[in-house]
Amino acid sequence: MTDVSPSELMVIVAARELKDKETILVGVGIPNLAANLAKKLQAPGLNMVYESGAVGSNPTRMPLSIGDPCLVTGAKSICSMYEQFAYYLQGGRIDVGFLGGAQIDKYGNINSTVIGAYKTPKVRLPGSGGACDIASNVKKIIVITPHEKRRFVEKVDFKSSPGFVDGKESWSKLGLQGGGPYAVITNLCTMKFDQQTGEMMVVALQPGVTIEQVQENTPWTLKVADKLESTPAPTEKEIATLRSLDPTKIYLG
Amino acid sequence: MMSDKMMTMKEAVSRYVKDGDSIYLAGFTHMIPFAAGHEIIRQKRKDLTLLRATPDIIYDQMIAAGCAKKLVFSYAGNPGVGSLRCFRRSLEKSIPKPIEIEEYTHFGLSGRLFAGATKMPFLPMRTNIGSDLPPENPLIRTIKSPYSDEVVSTVPPLNPDVAVVHVQRADVNGNSHIWGIIGEQKDAAFAAKKVIVSCEEIVDESVIRSDPNRTLIPDFVVHAVVHEPWCAHPSYTQGYYDRDNEFYMQWDDVTKEHDTTMKYMDEWVYGVEDRAQYMSKMPSSKILKLTPKTAYSTPVSYGSV
Numbered sequence: 001m002t003d004v005s006p007s008e009l010m011v012i013v014a015a016r017e018l019k020d021k022e023t024i025l026v027g028v029g030i031p032n033l034a035a036n037l038a039k040k041l042q043a044p045g046l047n048m049v050y051e052s053g054a055v056g057s058n059p060t061r062m063p064l065s066i067g068d069p070c071l072v073t074g075a076k077s078i079c080s081m082y083e084q085f086a087y088y089l090q091g092g093r094i095d096v097g098f099l100g101g102a103q104i105d106k107y108g109n110i111n112s113t114v115i116g117a118y119k120t121p122k123v124r125l126p127g128s129g130g131a132c133d134i135a136s137n138v139k140k141i142i143v144i145t146p147h148e149k150r151r152f153v154e155k156v157d158f159k160s161s162p163g164f165v166d167g168k169e170s171w172s173k174l175g176l177q178g179g180g181p182y183a184v185i186t187n188l189c190t191m192k193f194d195q196q197t198g199e200m201m202v203v204a205l206q207p208g209v210t211i212e213q214v215q216e217n218t219p220w221t222l223k224v225a226d227k228l229e230s231t232p233a234p235t236e237k238e239i240a241t242l243r244s245l246d247p248t249k250i251y252l253g
Numbered sequence: 254m255m256s257d258k259m260m261t262m263k264e265a266v267s268r269y270v271k272d273g274d275s276i277y278l279a280g281f282t283h284m285i286p287f288a289a290g291h292e293i294i295r296q297k298r299k300d301l302t303l304l305r306a307t308p309d310i311i312y313d314q315m316i317a318a319g320c321a322k323k324l325v326f327s328y329a330g331n332p333g334v335g336s337l338r339c340f341r342r343s344l345e346k347s348i349p350k351p352i353e354i355e356e357y358t359h360f361g362l363s364g365r366l367f368a369g370a371t372k373m374p375f376l377p378m379r380t381n382i383g384s385d386l387p388p389e390n391p392l393i394r395t396i397k398s399p400y401s402d403e404v405v406s407t408v409p410p411l412n413p414d415v416a417v418v419h420v421q422r423a424d425v426n427g428n429s430h431i432w433g434i435i436g437e438q439k440d441a442a443f444a445a446k447k448v449i450v451s452c453e454e455i456v457d458e459s460v461i462r463s464d465p466n467r468t469l470i471p472d473f474v475v476h477a478v479v480h481e482p483w484c485a486h487p488s489y490t491q492g493y494y495d496r497d498n499e500f501y502m503q504w505d506d507v508t509k510e511h512d513t514t515m516k517y518m519d520e521w522v523y524g525v526e527d528r529a530q531y532m533s534k535m536p537s538s539k540i541l542k543l544t545p546k547t548a549y550s551t552p553v554s555y556g557s558v
Contacts, residue, residue, distance in 0.1 A: 029333065052282055052283075053435065053436065064332070064333040064334075064496070064498040064501065065282050065498075067282020067332070067496075068498075069283070071434075072433045072491055073548050074548070078433065078434060078435060080437065080438075080440065081306065081436050081437045082363040082364060085359060085363060085364070085378075086360075090360070090378065113356075113385075119389075121344065121345060123345075126328050126329050126336070127327060127328050127329055128327060128328070128356075128357075128386065129307070129359050130358065130359040130360065132360075132381065132384045133358050136379055136380045159384050159385040160384060160385070160386070161384065162383030162384050174383045175382075175403065177379055
């Protein structure tokens with residue numbers, strides 16, 4: 001097997017989660033690569049939608065931001081910012097949304113707002129942008145993140161985007177139309193969420209990784225699925241296709 | 254071709270932007286009117302409430318220059334790069350002065366403009382509930398549906414004192430053609446009390462009337478029209494010049510300290526008279542690099558019997 005970097009592995013594993021004909025709300029960087037990779041492999045009919053209002057984009061180069069002009073050239077449709085959130089997201093037209101953040105907790109709540117207290121921040125982060133809107137309305141939220149102790153916390157400092165909040169029972173009372181967090185993909189494992197409690201649960205280990213390694217890098221005692229699987233190693237085709245998408249390694253470094 | 258709305262950016266800012274105003278420089282990544290921001294800085298406007306979904310580099314500069322009292326926003330980052338350091342310095346360390354914030358999600362802020370433009374007392378939406386934002390921003394509330402037991406989030410209307418909207422082409426009265434990412438340009442123009450349109454090209458009214466679906470902003474909501482080529486650099490104007498991604502990445506270094514930021518401002522903002530002089534300083538290699546390939550749309554017929 002060709003050696004793959006942690007970023008490449010995460011993109012390949014995330015791309016496998018995407019199905020043909022699904023509509024994906026894509027962020028720049030790693031999620032954009034995952035969507036483009038899936039489109040070139042098992043999901044040629046994938047619809048890529050960007051927060052900026054670009055729908056069905058077909059970028060010929062890697063965009064730096066979600067409003068990059070290369071997402072406009074040759075797109076299916078462009079709508080206003082309000083229409084994007086109202087018709088596409090709130091209208092229930094998006095299957096999968098990719099989210100990221102500085103912190104994620106065991107119920108899949110994501111913090112992209114502040115480290116420390118809101119009024120007296122230790123580190124002020126950019127804030128929700130569309131993330132909370134996405135989390136509240138897509139059928140599946142997928143998070144791709146390096147598996148580090150500072151990112152995985154038992155309770156986030158600030159819930160920018162709600163996951164299953166304090167557990168699935170309290171979450172279901174909120175009446176959000178979205179399906180909540182679906183998968184968290186890291187360089188060490190893939191986690192999904194317990195159907196009853198909404199708690200994050202390891203379902204598969206990335207090639208060569210042990211459950212002990214995963215636990216060492218997570219500050220709370222992780223739930224592990226009864227049938228823990230191993231992620232199939234990236235294929236030569238997946239690796240070659242991915243590298244052709246980011247030849248100068250802007251995101252895959 | 255003249256109209257009493259045609260003026261320079263200097264005149265437009267001098268006439269329509271006052272100390273203490275709330276202003277919305279529109280554009281989601283696309284067509285951000287940097288030339289207007291720079292002119293506001295040069296005219297030393299202060300105590301402004303800066304409104305934008307993504308403050309972007311333009312508000313980072315205005316905050317560093319001391320124009321801002323408050324920021325109303327939904328994503329205060331440098332997309333694909335990281336932080337807006339001047340904003341963070343102001344919020345975390347009060348350099349050069351403290352700043353108040355009022356924070357929404359993207360849907361929340363664009364919804365506020367929609368409510369403002371359509372004169373509604375609030376806008377219901379499916380977001381915010383379950384997040385920690387509503388407790389920090391008491392203007393985000395909930396309402397029970399009058400038709401069911403459902404409870405949804407609400408945001409209040411936003412009516413900026415002034416909106417500046419950059420467009421590809423406009424006629425002398427301000428009828429504006431916009432294409433590409435149209436962001437919140439139309440909502441901001443209809444929501445604001447005063448509207449400054451800047452454009453890459455001034456065209457005859459017949460050009461506008463040849464393609465009315467592309468006119469997002471009609472002349473009667475526009476107060477000033479500024480012919481300002483390259484107004485949006487380092488942001489972009491689809492079909493005219495590309496986004497200067499290199500500059501967006503360099504901004505992170507330029508703004509490491511307040512002093513290094515002000516050194517940039519001295520050269521590129523205070524050190525020039527206007528956008529034309531700013532562009533005359535731009536290396537031609539940069540201009541060539543940002544010149545896009547053409548990609549024309551297929552013409553349509555608007556004919557009738």
